[in-house]
Amino acid sequence: MDSSNTHSHRLVSLAQQLRLYKPPPSSFDEIEERQFQETAGKVVSQVGFQESVTSIVHDPEKFRPKRAAVLICLFEGDAGDLRVILTKRSSSLSTHSGEVSLPGGKADEGDKDDGETATREAKEEIGLDPSLVDIVTVLEPFLSKHLLRVVPVIGILNNKKSFQPAPNPAEVEEVFDAPLEMFIKDENRRSEEREWMGEKYLLHLFDYESNNNNNKYLIWGLTAGILIRAASVVYQRPAAFVEQNPKFKFPGVVNNNTVMR
Structure with a gap:
């Protein structure tokens, strides 16, 4: 059996495994089912944590986040490892300029589901x-510091050679890839203790140097949080470090200028 067939069988097996994944219920979904009745909720993080581990003070008139989706596009590298496609955002953007992110963006009214949002945005970017x-599959939603409800969508690129990156210079400065497993390992990782409304949590930062171009990247915040969760699901084991997600409550009043810091 040649290596291409071996890689193909591994990705097929991974796809079968992930199609069986069911994300934990989101309390936003529960609230929608109850027509936004008053209830205890979740926490919104500074830079993005899955909704299922956080809690927020709900008020349907004050907080109903806009929806977005990002694409966790996995493929098999030459060394047989699973890798994920990442971007470095354009330095000219008004928000998160120069930061590492996953392809994706806000949902359009015409998108049939989160998968279409994520892949449409990936094509544009x-x-x-x-x-x-x-x-x-899709993972449980995360909340960004700009109060977007971000749904991570996992997709598999079976033939990496068929993809020739064509970054949109208005949005993306670079396209690169990194090993997915690094996000549940303790190597090349550091953390900073942060505090919000009297509750402490850890912000994880991953340093990565690409073998292809020797460029160095810092992967942190919402992107790191999503990739920690994705790697845990794919490899079916928890991170080798303490995540210490936040336990703080959401501010009582939210407007268009509200940002978690």
Whole structure:
């Protein structure tokens, strides 16, 4: 059996595994079912944590986050490891300029689901043809510091050679990839203790140097949080470090200028 067939079988097996994944229920979904009745809720983090581990003071008139989706596009590298496609955002952008992120963005009214949002945005940002990506599952939503409800969509790129990155210079400065497993390992990771409304939590930062171009990248915040969760699901084991997600409550009043810091 040649290596290409071996890689193909591994990705098929991974796709089968991930299609069986069921994300934990989100309390936002529960609230929608109860027509936004008053209830205890979740916490919104400074830079993004999954909704299932956080809690917020709910008020349907004050907080109903806009929806977005990001694409966790996995493929098998030459060394047989699973890798994820990442971008370095353009330095000219007004928010998160120069930061590492996953392809994705806000949902359009015409999007049929989160998978379409994520792949549409990936095509616009990096030229990734949606037909090349096999969407296999979605993870529980995260909340960004700009109060977007971000749904991570996991897709598999079975033939990496079929993808020739074409970054949109208005949005993306670089396209690169990193090993997914690094996000549940304790190597090349550091953390900073942060505090919000009297509750402490850990902010994780990963340092990565690409073998392809020797460029160094810092992966942190919402992107790191999503990738920690994705790696835990894919490899079916928890991170080798303490995550210490936040336990703080959401501010009582939210407007268009509200940002978690």
